Amino acid sequence: MPMKPFENFRGTVLPLDRANVDTDAIIPKQFLKSIARTGFGPNLFDEWRYLDRGEPGQDCSGRPVNPDFVLNDPKYADATILLARHNFGCGSSREHAPWALADYGFRVLIAPSFADIFHQNAVKNGLLPIVLDEAIVDRLFELATDSDEPLTIDVDLHNLKLDADGHGTIEIDIDPFHHHCLIHGLDDIGLTLTHADEIAAYESRRRGEAPWLFG
Amino acid sequence: MPTPRTLYDKIWDEHVVRTDEHGTSLLYIDRQLVHEVTSPQAFEGLRLAGRRPRRPETHLAVPDHNVPTTDRHLGITDPISRIQVEALEANCREFGIQLFDMADKRQGIVHVIGPEEGFTLPGITMVCGDSHTSTHGAFGALAFGVGTSEVEHVLATQCLLQKKSKSMLVSVDGALGRGVTAKDIVLAIIGEIGTAGGTGHVIEYGGEAIRALSMEGRMTVCNMSIEAGARAGLIGIDETTIDYVRGRPMAPQGELFEQAAQHWRSLNSDPGAEYDRVVHIDAASIRPQVTWGTSPEMVLPVDGSVPDPADIADPVKAGSYRHALAYMGLTPGTPLAEIALDKVFIGSCTNGRIEDLRAAAEVAKGGKVADSIKLAMVVPGSGLVKEQAEAEGLDRIFTEAGFEWREPGCSMCLAMNADRLEPGERCASTSNRNFEGRQGQGGRTHLVSPAMAAAAAIHGRFVDVREV
């Protein structure tokens, strides 16, 4: 699916102070029964966010919320940047996890590390995962929680830097191919199909080398 | 002299179609497994773009996550699950993809049926919209989990855009002690390197203890590579691999098989090949493992005790320990062997193969599930595993001991069907993830080997299988 190009962007931060947040926590399995790509936002972090057990297809507006969970803190109600600890998105390969984050309204994810499959899935859905040093992440957590106002961050994807509310500029490092895809919003299947001749050439060579794969 | 290459290098080199100026390669994918949960949006994407699968015969589909493990003849009663399974059937019909439906005795968990059918072959590249695709690395195949967009990408183009990962060798040296299994090896590895230890790497497992494993054991080890953060695990190809594949229905036959086998024998890391990281583990030091927390790295030998977060210097780690203990309802210092259980689950793509059921049955034989256990269930990984187990009389051993004998599927590994833990219930499970809510909201999971799970069912708490 072609995705929207990623524009330079400004948003506020939601600090999720946990390491190893797994995709089962991001979107629990009962919601994976959906055959659509959208509509997962209300069930993002369902088990942490609500006090009852969520079921697919239910209206979430009347459900009892967990006041201790950061997503329910009014201060962060408009957050579009998720700040987390290391190994964010570990576990299952479910693309429903980035679908839910995007559907909720997040555009940028910041952590000291992301799980590989999640990282890949996030980029495919126009989410920008940014890996920063642990010390910088610590500092962002402080900035995001110390004041009564949420922390605003400007992301300049063209020049690969971010600015945290006048607290200084932070350089970011993005895989060049991901950078290219995010900025242009490419349909990567379409892109691969532009190499159809090379794929066909590979197949005919391979058929000779490993005929058992072409039964 | 050509530079010595790792097995990963060799498979990678054989599958690169092209590489761009950023070092991103178009990697050819030989085989894809498809299941009902991560494929509907991929087929929908094809339909919207007016695309067709490039080589429909290279995909094999099966419903496994949502299927009921009882009363199969009633079909799926949960309407939302049923829609998803029916969508898979309709999509496979529309796009010409082979499907083992719920009534087919070959139906089972994707990662069990791929090897069983000979669909998984040595030296191939393989993907599935499921993180435990790493299982198939046991065959010396480069196999990894992908998201739904990539499922669609492979259907449409037979390729994926990939950057080459770093390589790690985990060498398990020497011989395992009695009663210690492949599951204990992999849990011990994860305990050692951590759940992010393999991030960005493909792990190759080597050493005498790995070579000595059966294919089932090798699959258990590779299966949990993802729990160590690695997308893929690999084990070199030897006669154990080749003998397992020979004669399987979808494997090459006769002359073609021998030609393939000759090539497969060349797919091992060369002496002197370099890895980005090497870890050695002494097999003799591995004891039966039990997880105590909510991440697979929170694991200890069965004779250990629940750790105290106060002893942990790193504040983030101490915090996650505290969080895990609160969720698990455990007190620091409690011996793992004193933890009482409510349920026992034997099955999953980690430990739902015939050898796993044999190991569990050996412990269960002649015993009785403890009165305090509300449910002990055995869920074979596939219809063929079930058939084999029944031919060997394992089902009777289990049912006489008080276990339930179920139909094949993912079942309580992720509790998408009716099999699940209730809040606060504690389970000994042979599956691969002890995440919060994985087996049901509020459920508490302890990961163990099949023999340890069976022993826990009989005793109502964890016991060291080496002493029973």
Ligand code: SF4
């Ligand atoms: S058995 Fe569990 S881990 Fe394996 S494929 Fe099924 S749900 Fe995933």
